Every structure is written in C-alpha cells, then in structure tokens.
Amino acid sequence: MSLSINNLFGLEGVPKExxxxxxxxxxxxxxxxxxxxxxVPTLKGITIVNLFFEPSTRTKNSFALAEKRLSADTxxxxxxxxxxxxxxxxxxxxxxxxxxxxxxxxxxxxVPGSVRMLSKFVDAVVINAGDGTHEHPTQALLxxxxxxxxxxxxxxxxxxxxxxxxxxxxxxxNIYGLKTMGANIKICGPPTxxxxxxxxxxxxxxxxxxxxxxxxxxxxxxxxxxxxxxSGLLPSMREYRQEFGLTKERMNNLENKxxxxxxxxxNRQIEIDSEVADGENSIILEQVLNGVAIRMAVLFLLSGxx
Amino acid sequence: MNYITKKTISDSKTLKRMIARLSHEILEKSEGIEDLCxxxxxxxxxxxxxxxxxxxxxxxxxxxxxxxxxxxxYRDDFRDRNELPRLKGTDIPFDVDNKKVILVDDVIYTGxxxxxxxxxxxxxxxxxxxxxxxxxxxxxxxxxxMPDFVxxxxxxxxxxxxxxxxxxxxxxxxxxxxxxxxx
Numbered sequence: 001m002s003l004s005i006n007n008l009f010g011l012e013g014v015p016k017e018x019x020x021x022x023x024x025x026x027x028x029x030x031x032x033x034x035x036x037x038x039x040v041p042t043l044k045g046i047t048i049v050n051l052f053f054e055p056s057t058r059t060k061n062s063f064a065l066a067e068k069r070l071s072a073d074t075x076x077x078x079x080x081x082x083x084x085x086x087x088x089x090x091x092x093x094x095x096x097x098x099x100x101x102x103x104x105x106x107x108x109x110x111v112p113g114s115v116r117m118l119s120k121f122v123d124a125v126v127i128n129a130g131d132g133t134h135e136h137p138t139q140a141l142l143x144x145x146x147x148x149x150x151x152x153x154x155x156x157x158x159x160x161x162x163x164x165x166x167x168x169x170x171x172x173x174n175i176y177g178l179k180t181m182g183a184n185i186k187i188c189g190p191p192t193x194x195x196x197x198x199x200x201x202x203x204x205x206x207x208x209x210x211x212x213x214x215x216x217x218x219x220x221x222x223x224x225x226x227x228x229x230x231s232g233l234l235p236s237m238r239e240y241r242q243e244f245g246l247t248k249e250r251m252n253n254l255e256n257k258x259x260x261x262x263x264x265x266x267n268r269q270i271e272i273d274s275e276v277a278d279g280e281n282s283i284i285l286e287q288v289l290n291g292v293a294i295r296m297a298v299l300f301l302l303s304g305x306x
Numbered sequence: 307m308n309y310i311t312k313k314t315i316s317d318s319k320t321l322k323r324m325i326a327r328l329s330h331e332i333l334e335k336s337e338g339i340e341d342l343c344x345x346x347x348x349x350x351x352x353x354x355x356x357x358x359x360x361x362x363x364x365x366x367x368x369x370x371x372x373x374x375x376x377x378x379x380y381r382d383d384f385r386d387r388n389e390l391p392r393l394k395g396t397d398i399p400f401d402v403d404n405k406k407v408i409l410v411d412d413v414i415y416t417g418x419x420x421x422x423x424x425x426x427x428x429x430x431x432x433x434x435x436x437x438x439x440x441x442x443x444x445x446x447x448x449x450x451x452m453p454d455f456v457x458x459x460x461x462x463x464x465x466x467x468x469x470x471x472x473x474x475x476x477x478x479x480x481x482x483x484x485x486x487x488x489x
Contacts, residue, residue, distance in 0.1 A: 028395030031397075036431075300393070
C-alpha cells in the first residue's frame with residue numbers, strides 16, 4: 001500500500017485513505033519514540049534537505065529529529081546564511097542543491113504556493129513545512145493524530161478553531177483535513193480575521209467564543225501574531241483576551257469538557273491562560289511528540305513512493 | 307503477477323500437527339520455559355506465534371509472553387519495492403533483555419526478513435538467545451541464516467510461491483504451493 005500523493009503540498013484534496021495510512025504509520029513510529037533506543041535504519045541512504053526561509057523552532061526541530069530517528073542524511077539550510085543573500089534566486093538555489101543528489105526537500109517559505117512551484121523544477125519529493133498563509137499540512141496531521149489518540153476517531157467530532165483564521169496556514173490545513181475525515185468544524189474569531197472565502201471553505205463560523213466553546217469537543221487555539229497589532233485588524237491584546245481568549249474563568253464556567261490544542265508558540269495570558277494551557281484537558285505536549293511521529297510517517301511513506 | 311495453485315502442501319489437520327510438534331520441540335530444546343518468549347513476524351508469523359505460545363502454555367499450564375514484530379522499518383529493499391508494505395507496528399509488551407526469544411515466521415526463503423527481524427529485536431534490547439521457528443523452509447537462502455525449528459522442508463523453484471493461509475486472516479488453515487501463471 002502506497003499513498004496516492006507523491007509530494008505533500010497541503011491537505012486540500014488528499015484522500016481519507018492516505019490520511020488514515022499516515023496515522024497508522026505514525027502510531028507505529030510513536031512506539032519507536034518511546035523505546036530506549038529511539039532510532040531505526042529505515043531511511044538509511046536517503047538524503048533530505050531542510051530549507052527554511054522563515055524562522056521556525058518547533059517545525060524545524062521536529063523535522064530534524066524525525067529525520068535523525070529514521071537514519072536519513074540531512075542538510076540544513078536557512079535563508080540568512082545562504083547565497084540568497086547574494087541575490088541567487090530560489091530556483092537556482094534549489095536546483096543547485098538538488099544537483100547534489102537529494103531525495104527529499106522539506107521547505108518553509110513565506111510565499112503561498114512556493115512549495116508547489118518548487119516541485120516543478122526539482123526531481124525530489126517535496127514536503128511543505130508551511131508556505132505563507134496557504135497550508136501547513138504536517139501541523140494539521142499531528143493535530144488530527146492527537147485528536148484520534150484522545151477520542152479514538154475524528155469522524156463526527158465537533159472541532160472549534162479560534163483566532164486569526166484568515167492568516168493561519170494551520171487553520172486552513174486543519175479545515176481541509178478535518179472535513180475530509182468527517183469532523184464538524186466551527187471557526188471563531190474577530191470579523192477582521194475571518195477569511196474572505198469562508199463560505200467556500202464550507203465551515204460554520206461565529207464571532208461568539210462561548211458559542212464555539214459550547215459546541216466543541218476540542219478546540220484548536222491559534223497564536224495571535226502580535227505584529228498585526230496596529231494594523232487595524234486587531235484591537236488591543238487586553239480586548240482580544242476578553243473577547244476571544246481561553247481564560248481560566250471562561251473555561252471554568254463551561255458545562256462541557258473541552259480538549260485544548262495549540263500549535264505553538266503560545267502567547268500565554270493572551271489567546272490562552274496558563275491554567276488552561278497546562279490544565280488537565282490540554283493535549284499540547286502530546287501534539288509535540290506526535291509531531292515527530294507524523295513527520296517520520298510522511299517522510300517514510302513519501303520516500304518509499306519514489 | 308498472477309499465481310495459480312499447484313497443490314496443497316498441508317491442510318488444516320497437518321498444519322495443526324505441525325504447530326504441535328514445533329511447540330514440543332521448542333519446549334524440549336529450551337530446557338524449561340523460564341525466560342522463554344515467542345515473537346511472531348507480521349503478518350502470518352504473528353498468528354503462528356500466538357498458537358505456539360498457546361500450545362506451550364497449555365502443556366506447561368502457564369502463560370507464555372508473546373509479541374508481534376513489524377520488520378518493515380528494517381528492510382533492505384525499501385528503495386526497490388514498487389509497493390510499500392504497510393507498517394502496522396511492533397507490539398512486544400515485555401522486556402526482551404536476557405530472554406530466550408523464539409522468533410516465528412511462516413516461510414523462510416532468502417533469509418532477508420529474518421535478517422531485518424534480528425536487527426529489529428536487537429534494537430529493543432539484548433536477549434540471551436534468539437532461535438528461529440518456521441512452518442516451511444523453501445530453500446534459496448541469500449544469507450547465512452538457518453532456522454532452528456522447521457515444520458516442513460519443501461524444495462521449490464524460484465518462480466514458485468508458498469502461500470500460508472491462516473484462519474484468523476484468510477478464513478482457513480492451509481499451505482499451498484503456487485506457480486506464476488505463464489503468459
């Protein structure tokens with residue numbers, strides 16, 4: 001059994017069977033991560049380049065660790081120390097790297113669609129580690145894996161996504177993936193953070209966080225990008241916290257139990273209170289471990305497709 | 307490639323006897339069941355291992371630890387295969403350190419699966435010994451690996467296939483000799 005996709009640009013259009021196979025494979029790799037010796041020789045001889053044109057801690061380290069656990073050889077490349085500074089184009093940079101016989105390219109870039117474009121001129125498997133406001137498929141996969149671990153299924157779960165939906169690749173990938181897997185989705189945030197194509201996305205939306213929380217089995221809390229303050233899109237941080245933050249008081253008043261996810265990095269006391277983030281219903285740290293397993297699964301399944 | 311059945315090597319009765327005999331041999335050669343554990347290689351080996359563990363447990367009136375090994379992560383033909391075998395995971399709910407491991411598979415052929423299985427087990431710990439039990443040894447080894455317990459030696463040609471059917475997966479117990487269909 002192989003995946004129907006040859007690259008991972010996003011979750012839009014990826015069939016359910018593929019996503020389920022990625023989950024099954026990832027749960028097998030989770031077992032490896034819990035061993036004393038956390039390494040398997042699976043990708044021995046496979047060379048992977050990690051191209052990060054945007055800052056990243058979590059995703060970059062998670063991919064790096066996944067690659068090491070699978071015994072792949074890796075090259076790391078960050079924009080600040082490369083010839084891009086000398087004016088070399090992305091295409092030239094990547095084609096040069098690929099002339100060194102690479103098998104897989106993992107890329108993060110600020111331009112939506114850049115990862116798909118890249119795949120047109122390289123003969124390697126291409127994996128999207130976040131392209132602008134477009135998609136961040138491995139994040140959504142690890143979110144869904146964590147839900148599956150917690151609830152045993154994804155179908156018919158009620159999932160709320162709260163925050164800056166419009167600028168969030170995490171939200172977009174989650175919406176595509178969760179819809180494919182049969183979950184019910186409600187997005188919630190200030191009107192200025194609602195995507196223009198909210199109807200086309202085919203999800204419910206609300207501006208009322210209490211409505212979203214009452215609906216939800218689990219809530220995915222997005223990071224508020226502080227740099228958007230002053231852009232006219234966002235009120236003050238205090239006001240955002242009052243209207244859309246997962247505050248201790250708000251969560252204590254809820255009748256239903258809601259599982260908490262956050263893709264990180266968190267702005268504590270803004271979109272989420274520490275008591276909630278570190279509370280018993282939070283699966284934020286499980287997400288991190290599952291992230292390594294999901295990336296191992298994606299690397300394994302796509303490298304094997306070559 | 308399509309395979310057509312040439313003959314039945316074992317029916318359910320002879321397969322049952324084969325497993326019973328293997329269980330007795332393992333028990334006898336292991337000098338007691340202390341530290342003994344049975345690990346089956348996915349997919350068919352898993353169920354044969356369970357039956358052997360059950361049988362030995364019945365004879366000795368005890369419960370023998372049994373586990374499942376997935377060797378897909380350890381295969382050496384990862385790049386050459388068109389179809390990726392599905393990874394289902396290893397499930398060994400006990401520590402293999404200082405254990406006497408009996409590794410179980412349905413058929414031994416090139417020996418490459420067993421090579422992968424040895425790597426997989428030694429990544430989990432350091433057993434005091436590993437022995438190999440198979441239902442059918444069909445020859446054509448490509449590695450210096452020999453089973454310790456064999457249900458039946460059966461010489462084959464390379465274009466032939468041995469198919470072990472197991473009740474739990476295939477709905478019946480039967481071992482078949484198959485041959486590639488000639489075009």
